[in-house]
Amino acid sequence: MxxxxxxxxxxxxxxxxxLIVAAFVFLFPFYFMFxxxxxxxxxxxxxxxxxxxxxxxSENLKNLNERLDLGxxxxxxxxxxxxxxxxxMLIHAMSGYAMxxxxxxxxxxxxxxxxxxxxxxxxxxxxxxxKLMNNIGWANTYQAVILPGxxxxxxxxxxxxxxxxxxxxxxxxxxxxxxxxxxxFIKVVMPSMKPALGAMGIYMFMSMWNNFxxxxxxxxxxxxxxxxxxxxxxxxxxxxxxxxxxMLATVFAVLPILIIFLVFQKxxxxxxxxxxxxx
Amino acid sequence: xxxxxxxxxLAAAVTVSLCACNGNGGSSEKKENGDGGLxxxxxxxxxxxxxxxxxxxxxxxxxxxxxxxxxxxxMGVDQVYQKMTTCLQSGIGLPDIVSLEGEQMAKFGTxxxxxxxxxxxxxxxxxxxxxxxxxxxxxxxxxxxxxDSGPCGMFYxxxxxxxxxxKAEDIVTWDDFIEAGxxxxxxxxxxILCMAESRNDLVYRLMLMELGGFYFDEEGNPQVNSExxxxxxxxxxxxxxxxxxxxxxxxxxxxxxxSADKFACIPEAVWMxxxxxxxxxxxxxxxxxxxxxxxxxxxxxxxxxxxxSALAVPSASENVEAAQExxxxxxxxxxxxxEGFQNYGLYPSYLPALESEAFEEGDEFFGGQKIFExxxxxxxxxxxxxxxxxxxxALEMSKNSVAKILLEDEDVAEVLDAEQxxxxxxxx
Numbered sequence: 001m002x003x004x005x006x007x008x009x010x011x012x013x014x015x016x017x018x019l020i021v022a023a024f025v026f027l028f029p030f031y032f033m034f035x036x037x038x039x040x041x042x043x044x045x046x047x048x049x050x051x052x053x054x055x056x057x058s059e060n061l062k063n064l065n066e067r068l069d070l071g072x073x074x075x076x077x078x079x080x081x082x083x084x085x086x087x088x089m090l091i092h093a094m095s096g097y098a099m100x101x102x103x104x105x106x107x108x109x110x111x112x113x114x115x116x117x118x119x120x121x122x123x124x125x126x127x128x129x130x131k132l133m134n135n136i137g138w139a140n141t142y143q144a145v146i147l148p149g150x151x152x153x154x155x156x157x158x159x160x161x162x163x164x165x166x167x168x169x170x171x172x173x174x175x176x177x178x179x180x181x182x183x184x185f186i187k188v189v190m191p192s193m194k195p196a197l198g199a200m201g202i203y204m205f206m207s208m209w210n211n212f213x214x215x216x217x218x219x220x221x222x223x224x225x226x227x228x229x230x231x232x233x234x235x236x237x238x239x240x241x242x243x244x245x246x247m248l249a250t251v252f253a254v255l256p257i258l259i260i261f262l263v264f265q266k267x268x269x270x271x272x273x274x275x276x277x278x279x
Numbered sequence: 280x281x282x283x284x285x286x287x288x289l290a291a292a293v294t295v296s297l298c299a300c301n302g303n304g305g306s307s308e309k310k311e312n313g314d315g316g317l318x319x320x321x322x323x324x325x326x327x328x329x330x331x332x333x334x335x336x337x338x339x340x341x342x343x344x345x346x347x348x349x350x351x352x353x354m355g356v357d358q359v360y361q362k363m364t365t366c367l368q369s370g371i372g373l374p375d376i377v378s379l380e381g382e383q384m385a386k387f388g389t390x391x392x393x394x395x396x397x398x399x400x401x402x403x404x405x406x407x408x409x410x411x412x413x414x415x416x417x418x419x420x421x422x423x424x425x426x427d428s429g430p431c432g433m434f435y436x437x438x439x440x441x442x443x444x445x446k447a448e449d450i451v452t453w454d455d456f457i458e459a460g461x462x463x464x465x466x467x468x469x470x471i472l473c474m475a476e477s478r479n480d481l482v483y484r485l486m487l488m489e490l491g492g493f494y495f496d497e498e499g500n501p502q503v504n505s506e507x508x509x510x511x512x513x514x515x516x517x518x519x520x521x522x523x524x525x526x527x528x529x530x531x532x533x534x535x536x537x538s539a540d541k542f543a544c545i546p547e548a549v550w551m552x553x554x555x556x557x558x559x560x561x562x563x564x565x566x567x568x569x570x571x572x573x574x575x576x577x578x579x580x581x582x583x584x585x586x587x588s589a590l591a592v593p594s595a596s597e598n599v600e601a602a603q604e605x606x607x608x609x610x611x612x613x614x615x616x617x618e619g620f621q622n623y624g625l626y627p628s629y630l631p632a633l634e635s636e637a638f639e640e641g642d643e644f645f646g647g648q649k650i651f652e653x654x655x656x657x658x659x660x661x662x663x664x665x666x667x668x669x670x671x672x673a674l675e676m677s678k679n680s681v682a683k684i685l686l687e688d689e690d691v692a693e694v695l696d697a698e699q700x701x702x703x704x705x706x707x
Contacts, residue, residue: 041557045534045558046535046538127368130372131371134369134371134372139372216358216361217361217362220372232355232357232358233354233355235355
């Protein structure tokens with residue numbers, strides 16, 4: 001042991017120095033966000049901004065509460081994100097499974113068409129979607145935000161790639177043992193898809209939690225806003241921004257994602273790698 | 280779709296009948312109250328203080344018209360535009376009242392003709408700053424009410440001026456300004472002017488207005504290689520080359536520079552008063568305002584303007600009449616204008632309000648100087664420029680030209696000629 005310790009070679013030192021610098025670069029904005037949430041606007045904007053926790057937290061919280069109904073926004077964002085994530089994971093897993101393990105007529109063409117939808121930029125769909133949602137009376141509702149993005153080519157493709165490596169013989173064995181198709185999917189295939197599902201879940205969670213443009217357009221009243229839209233409201237006009245309040249709101253917006261990521265970190269990394277290697 | 284069309288037709292019909300019965304501008308809101316009065320639900324999209332001000336005025340309006348209900352939706356400036364664009368394109372989901380930046384009004388009015396209710400017969404345009412009326416007029420029709428305005432002056436640090444032995448009264452022309460700048464740099468180390476090198480083209484644009492020019496002529500054709508434009512740009516370059524300017528690459532940069540005494544002057548609109556007070560409260564008494572320097576000592580002073588908003592009513596609204604009455608109520612009431620100014624720093628465009636006592640008082644932060652007379656004068660004299668639908672794009676091109684000339688040291692006339700060609704090709 002002692003020997004090994006002494007043999008710290010120069011390349012290790014360099015590696016660690018680089019990593020520490022990189023970690024600092026990535027972590028500093030987070031740190032500054034937390035610190036600024038406790039400082040006043042003047043402290044943040046002074047020529048040498050305050051880099052330590054201040055005493056303005058309660059004042060910022062009070063101001064924030066005056067401008068936003070935090071509880072309501074958390075609830076909105078929560079409902080939107082959880083519903084969307086659960087449903088989207090199920091739909092993508094099912095469609096990915098079908099594309100990977102079933103043979104049917106026109107499969108190649110259907111797959112191609114689904115993949116082609118990735119080439120349509122989301123922005124061009126806003127106006128027709130907006131009209132559609134208004135015509136069926138869904139403007140300013142949760143489902144108007146959740147439904148349009150529920151089935152997407154990316155999620156389907158990710159699941160398909162992961163499912164391809166699942167041994168078909170295992171599915172056939174289950175069939176012979178008398179399992180129905182749905183039971184096979186849920187009980188045999190899904191358990192081994194945990195890493196991929198974890199990765200996709202995080203991805204879906206983040207994309208819905210951060211969803212801005214479409215909710216902004218379709219949600220009409222303050223009581224329905226999710227976090228990003230509410231945050232953009234705080235921004236106000238350039239010459240009257242209170243960064244302390246904005247940073248505090250940002251902390252609330254970032255925390256859930258941070259927690260989810262820390263909890264599911266392993267699955268996330270494993271899942272992204274999962275589709276890369278085919279055995 | 281059909282219902283949609285129908286509602287537009289209905290709204291148009293209401294507008295026409297409204298215009299017909301409201302022939303003589305000065306009609307007071309109390310009159311309508313007597314016979315049935317206004318009713319309906321009015322949704323307002325606005326931002327920040329503007330929204331807060333409208334909310335307060337709505338309370339008063341409801342005392343006269345209790346049947347009118349209000350919904351206020353707060354959003355950021357960009358969000359209003361994003362939502363408006365989608366809603367105008369589809370014709371649904373529009374608010375009854377929306378605040379827009381005056382400079383953007385022409386764009387919305389031109390791109391979506393007929394989608395905004397007309398105020399032509401309601402408003403007495405002589406009561407407002409000419410430049411604000413110009414912002415709200417598209418194709419000869421007034422499609423929005425001018426709200427707050429942005430007449431510009433030169434904010435300066437009286438303490439730094441004093442330290443350097445420079446007197447603001449002696450600065451008449453931009454050349455005087457440059458001389459003063461050299462002295463200030465020598466004596467205090469501060470730059471005299473806060474001028475962005477690439478983030479915006481404000482100094483150039485204000486100079487251009489002072490010379491009676493703009494990106495566009497009256498017909499909306501680009502004219503950025505005009506004599507005035509070249510002259511303004513050359514003056515910017517001259518100041519930059521003297522090394523007496525402070526570059527602000529962002530708004531926050533400027534605020535930070537302000538508190539660190541990096542520069543002595545900011546040419547900006549009157550709404551900057553509030554920003555300075557917020558940003559550097561400890562510099563109370565160290566600020567003052569002078570008119571923007573001129574190009575020639577014997578030139579008639581022309582004002583310049585930057586920013587300020589307008590209040591519009593989309594014609595798809597189901598309550599156009601009530602919405603328009605409310606807009607007029609807020610915009611043409613002296614007290615409402617004074618409250619907006621005193622509580623929220625919204626500098627009126629409405630001349631009768633500007634003539635009231637509230638605007639004659641000195642401001643302690645500015646050493647007791649009566650700063651508002653100066654701004655009102657600048658607002659009255661600002662030329663009626665044509666912002667056109669292309670203002671936002673032209674602004675981007677103009678910023679690029681500023682950066683090329685200042686940072687890459689390219690020839691002024693050549694860059695502006697190239698910009699002119701680009702604009703002509705793009706804005707056909």
